[in-house]
Amino acid sequence: MQNEYLYHLDEWIIAVVLLVVLAIFFELGYILGVKRLVxxxxxxxxxxxxxxxxxxxxxxxxAFTFSMAASRFDARKLAILKESNAIGTTYLRVSLLPDSIKPEVYTLLEKYVEYRLIYDRTTDRNKMNAIVDSSEVVQIRIWRKASKNALLNNNWNSSLFINTLNEMIDLSAERYAVQLNHVPEIIIYLMILLAIISTFTLGFACGQERNRKSIFSYSLVVLMILVLMVIIDLDRPLRGIIRVGDQTLMNLDKSMEKYSPLKKVSE
Incomplete structure (x- = not known):
């Protein structure tokens, strides 16, 4: 991913450059078609x-690439849902822990959800890495608390919490993985090459008839670009118009804020 340049370019820049390039190749094909006819x-x-x-x-x-991008988009949506459910279950099972560590674990999990929400709304790679580091620090702190309690109180309650916490940590790693898994850039380049060849051939065919059929020809060019932009947009989890969304995490955060046992303790 670090060596892929197209992935990090703004979609509108790609669209404008493609429009210019395809228009040039269409006109070039048209000119060559007319010359060959003459x-x-x-x-x-x-x-x-x-x-x-x-x-x-x-x-x-x-169609093939759109299917790839859509399946990855769905995988990201599912990863957020699964992680939200795992965090919610972990939060509920804090009640199984001893009273001495409950408040701190509740606080850490609430902070963890905040980090996960910030992560979804950050597009800067350096900030994202910093948020990931902060999330992992919270994970380690909760794990140390839970494992220490499990050593002191080797019972069913401790095992239940450890299992759910382990799932939550695993799902966070899975979410990072699916976010980095996108359509190989070589496939995008191949589609652009095919679009250029198609546009050139279309221009050549129009040149053979000495009629550009501009409305239909350029409509096809624009449609090619729009389909390609939708594929690229689907494949970019950190930017673009089509976003996975974090509604499940937001609902979890609101639920934690509303029903937090820490509020009841303070009240």
């Missing part, structure tokens, strides 16, 4: 079949 005197009858084959291949690539 030189031969007759149009190439098989250009339509060639264009159809290239556009069909491009459509298959779009």
């Amino acid at each position: 030189r031969k005197g007759v149009r190439d009858e098989d250009i339509g079949a060639i264009l159809g084959g290239i556009l069909g291949l491009l459509g298959i690539m779009f």
